[in-house]
Structure formats: structure tokens, C-alpha cells
Amino acid sequence: MMKKPETMSQKESLLGRSVSQILELLQPLGEPEYRARQIYKWIHHHNVDHFQEMSNIPKSLRSILSDHFQLKTLQLAQKTEALDRTEKYLWKLADHRMVESVLIPESRRNTICISSQVGCSLGCQFCATGTMGFLRNLTPGEIVEQVLQVKKLSRHTLTNVVFMGMGEPLINYQRTIQASQILGDPEGAAIATKKITISTSGVVPKIYQYTDEAHHYGLAISLHAPEQKLREKIMPIAMKFPLDELMESVRYYMRAKKRNRVTFEYVLLSGINDSPAEARQLISLLSPFRCKLNLIPCNQNNLGFHPPAAEHLDKFIKTLLNAPFAITVRKNRGEDITAACGQLAVEVQEKAIFMK
Numbered sequence: 001m002m003k004k005p006e007t008m009s010q011k012e013s014l015l016g017r018s019v020s021q022i023l024e025l026l027q028p029l030g031e032p033e034y035r036a037r038q039i040y041k042w043i044h045h046h047n048v049d050h051f052q053e054m055s056n057i058p059k060s061l062r063s064i065l066s067d068h069f070q071l072k073t074l075q076l077a078q079k080t081e082a083l084d085r086t087e088k089y090l091w092k093l094a095d096h097r098m099v100e101s102v103l104i105p106e107s108r109r110n111t112i113c114i115s116s117q118v119g120c121s122l123g124c125q126f127c128a129t130g131t132m133g134f135l136r137n138l139t140p141g142e143i144v145e146q147v148l149q150v151k152k153l154s155r156h157t158l159t160n161v162v163f164m165g166m167g168e169p170l171i172n173y174q175r176t177i178q179a180s181q182i183l184g185d186p187e188g189a190a191i192a193t194k195k196i197t198i199s200t201s202g203v204v205p206k207i208y209q210y211t212d213e214a215h216h217y218g219l220a221i222s223l224h225a226p227e228q229k230l231r232e233k234i235m236p237i238a239m240k241f242p243l244d245e246l247m248e249s250v251r252y253y254m255r256a257k258k259r260n261r262v263t264f265e266y267v268l269l270s271g272i273n274d275s276p277a278e279a280r281q282l283i284s285l286l287s288p289f290r291c292k293l294n295l296i297p298c299n300q301n302n303l304g305f306h307p308p309a310a311e312h313l314d315k316f317i318k319t320l321l322n323a324p325f326a327i328t329v330r331k332n333r334g335e336d337i338t339a340a341c342g343q344l345a346v347e348v349q350e351k352a353i354f355m356k
């Protein structure tokens with residue numbers, strides 16, 4: 001018989017667990033595999049909040065489950081909506097740490113940007129999360145739950161998921177992959193796998209591992225500088241994994257994924273990486289790749305970085321016009337609600353520290 005935990009807080013969550021992991025937990029009860037599959041589907045596909053809603057599970061088992069386990073563990077601490085309809089969700093985790101998710105509604109898709117870690121060890125100079133340092137990895141359940149909760153709380157229908165919130169997903173590799181498997185599973189959260197994108201700042205060995213394991217999620221590279229010296233200056237990870245090694249790993253990924261293209265993200269920082277010279281360097285760096293370059297003028301923040309002035313942005317884009325790859329320019333989203341990477345969670349945690 002299962003041993004009952006002494007307090008509620010000791011209950012483990014079933015959210016974010018695979019069918020076989022749920023089956024393993026049910027082993028003392030002698031439940032068959034199909035029962036674990038039903039429970040998995042209720043949690044991740046039907047997105048229930050309580051075991052009692054699982055109508056095809058016997059009542060006695062539902063009671064045992066709610067005595068021993070829990071489902072959702074993220075508490076909504078704050079939801080804000082910007083003038084451009086961007087929605088920002090701040091979550092309080094069971095250990096009282098904070099993470100955030102951002103929903104970006106557009107005309108043809110609604111993308112949720114989710115977090116994979118609390119804080120981040122990589123310290124990119126322009127990133128609010130980087131100033132927090134690394135606090136801990138999120139579990140697969142905490143990653144998947146951001147999507148499940150926003151599915152219920154937002155008036156927009158989610159179509160795309162991108163791991164571009166707090167943290168570096170490829171450092172939290174196994175949990176990121178397990179969460180993606182549940183998100184992309186038709187019996188799970190049922191997001192199309194090609195609409196799930198894992199965005200990395202360039203953890204080279206994990207890009208090789210990801211390629212060798214033949215996952216079908218999209219891959220985006222946070223590039224932010226077209227040459228090594230500048231990249232090192234704004235992204236310390238470039239000292240460990242230099243730009244040429246990063247591009248070699250992307251080449252390896254592209255060769256293995258014949259039909260795919262890769263996305264490069266480039267945050268534009270005024271006076272740092274937004275001159276026509278950098279645009280020309282980008283053309284020679286990226287031309288050999290089937291790729292898309294996504295330009296993101298940085299949000300106004302208190303880290304000393306500014307978005308390029310309109311005429312600089314214009315010049316930068318004009319220099320890129322002859323590039324043989326697609327270019328998109330992301331509008332600044334949610335500036336009135338501090339919706340850039342990790343900004344809100346950092347503000348709230350700083351306030352909390354200040355109040356102690």
C-alpha cells in the first residue's frame with residue numbers, strides 16, 4: 001500500500017510525468033497500463049485541475065490519488081496585459097521562487113514564451129534574468145504547467161511554444177526534452193511538434209546531442225553578435241563555446257535535418273551591434289545556412305542598453321536586404337508591462353529582497 005505523506009506540501013505532482021512514470025507510481029496499487037494512460041491524458045490533454053474530474057477513473061482510485069498526489073503547483077502571482085495585448089504571467093512556485101511566461105498574440109499565431117530555469121547562469125549582459133544568477137532548474141511539470149495554465153487563463157488560443165523565457169533550456173536538457181515530449185504529444189498538450197521551438201544561446205555539446213537524438217522541435221540560436229570578440233563581450237558563454245564551434249554545430253544540425261531551417265535571434269542593442277558593418281558580417285556568417293534571421297530591438301531596460309533609433313534600424317535592415325535568407329523584425333512587445341526576458345520576475349524578486 002502507498003505510504004501517505006504527512007503534509008500536503010510533500011505530495012508529489014503527477015503533472016509533467018510520462019505514462020510509464022505514472023504507471024511506476026501506481027505500481028503498489030496494481031493498476032494496469034491503460035489506467036496510467038487515462039490519468040496522463042486527463043492531466044495533460046483535458047487539463048483538469050482536480051482528480052475528481054477524471055470521470056472514467058473509479059471513484060475509489062480518484063480518492064487515493066488525491067490523498068497521495070497533486071496536479072498543478074504554480075500559483076498565479078500576477079497577470080498583466082499590455083496595450084498591444086501581450087500577456088505576462090508571473091508564477092509563484094511551491095518553493096516561493098518566481099518565474100514568468102509571456103503570451104504574444106499575433107494575427108495568425110499566438111506564441112507562449114516559457115521559462116526553463118529560475119534565473120540563469122549564463123549572464124548575458126543585456127538580460128534581466130542574467131543578473132539574478134542561477135537559482136534552480138524547473139521540473140518538466142513546472143515547464144508544462146505554464147502552458148496548461150495559460151491555455152485556461154488566456155482568451156487567446158495557443159498555437160506556438162518557444163523556450164525563450166527565463167533560463168537556458170539546453171542546460172536543463174532532459175527536463176526540457178521531457179516537457180517538449182508532453183507538450184507535443186497528441187494525447188498530451190497536443191501542440192504541433194513543429195510549433196515548439198527550443199531556443200539556445202549556444203550550448204554546443206547539447207546541440208550535437210539534440211541532433212543525434214533526432215527530435216522534431218524547432219531550434220533557434222540566440223546569436224546577438226556576428227563575430228567572436230563582440231559576442232564574448234555581451235554573452236560570456238561565447239568564451240566557453242566560441243562562435244566558429246557554435247556555427248559548426250548548427251551546420252551538423254542542418255545536415256542531419258535536411259528539410260529544416262534554423263532561426264537565428266539577434267537582439268539589437270543601440271551602439272553595440274546595430275551598425276551596417278555588423279549587418280554585413282551577418283550576411284557573410286549566415287549566407288551558407290537555410291535560415292531566418294529574427295531581429296529584435298531590445299526593450300528599454302535599466303541595464304544600460306537601448307533599442308536602436310529608427311534611422312539606425314532602417315540602415316541596418318537596408319544593408320541586409322540583399323541577404324539570401326529571410327529576415328523578420330519583431331516589434332517591441334509589452335514594454336509597458338516589462339515583458340522582456342525575465343524582467344518582471346527580476347523586478348518582483350528584487351522588491352521581495354528589498355522588503356525583507
Ligand code: SF4
Nearest residue numbers: 120123124127130167
Ligand atoms: S539571455 Fe537567456 S541565456 Fe542569456 S542570461 Fe538571459 S536567460 Fe540566460
